[in-house]
Amino acid sequence: MKFIPLASPDIQAQDIQEVVDVLKSGMLVQGKKVAELESNIATFVKSDYVIATSNGTSTMHLALVALGIGKGDEVIVPALSYVATANVVELVGATPVFVDVEIDSFNIDASKIEAAITDKTKAIIPVHEFGLPCDIVAIMKIANAHNLYVIEDAACALGASQNGQNVGTFGNFGSFSLHPRKAISSGEGGLITCQNPESAKKVQILRNHGVDIIDGKMEFVEAGFNYRMTDFQAALVNSQLDRLAATLTYKNELAEVYNSEIQNPKIKLPNCPSDRVHTWQTYHVLIDASINRDELIKTLREKGIGTNYGAQCIPDQIFYKNKYNHNSAVLFPNAFRAYKEGLAIPLYEKLTRADISYIAEELNKL
């Protein structure tokens, strides 16, 4: 029986050749290919500055350090996301303040943000969950009214937009991941966007051990990190970038197949507001509470379909439960429900419409 995994990166022969060429060149780390990638992404998302890093988590860590956020500060994050969104806040010694998500979009509920703002709040990290832009326009208004920084966690959303503007270009910083579950991948990799030259410079310095060039000489001006990307990873992504627009169009077409062919009252389908462009990094449905989601994952596996839960209710994870003791089911009911009843199903460029129809058919049998 054929097995359809939940995700599978599309690495083609020419992508591999690009990597081999870099390996043969001897210039392996943060060289020409990284600079080329940064320039290509700047054009793609229309951002003044793009800095490539070792992964998506490091981009947000760099942004928080560059903004001077630390001990005693609060940062608003959605209660549903990949745990990295809150982990970076912990890493700088600040406190993540969780806000529930909307059940229809799985994105932070902008109408609940103001109630979470205190005199310690310094920033918001809204997530464009599963590749669907959150209402970043509304969130920027709130942030501007309260003088808060915004770091957009666009890990899954390269190419997504609201009102025609690419996500990652609204806030002080945007963060993208190049993990293999994303539309293009370097294995591990991250991209940070920003529109301010001083912020860009600060991040570049912090990415590379705190090094700056002063009067033609290397000087260590910060206690920085090693969050550099290798040149062969950059070459791998540069090569895939040529087909990213086509990939996103095709993924939207496959999502349409699910939208029209999954017809089961026990399955709630995702939707995309008309002012947004979705990347469909994950097609995420909600399963009726009468079905045991974890049993369903096993059953679908036996039918050759790889699925998994979509994202964590972060305050319900052991570290956060031990530290903050939030009652997530009560405080963040939508995030809690999405964590317990959400199901991510396969959607990527290597799948055919027939694969998608087969999965829809199996889901309709529930």
Ligand SMILES: Cc1ncc(COP(=O)(O)O)c(C=O)c1O
């Ligand atoms: C929403 C979100 N934020 C952050 C990350 C972290 O990215 P990375 O794995 O590249 O560090 C991910 C990873 O999948 C993610 O989905």
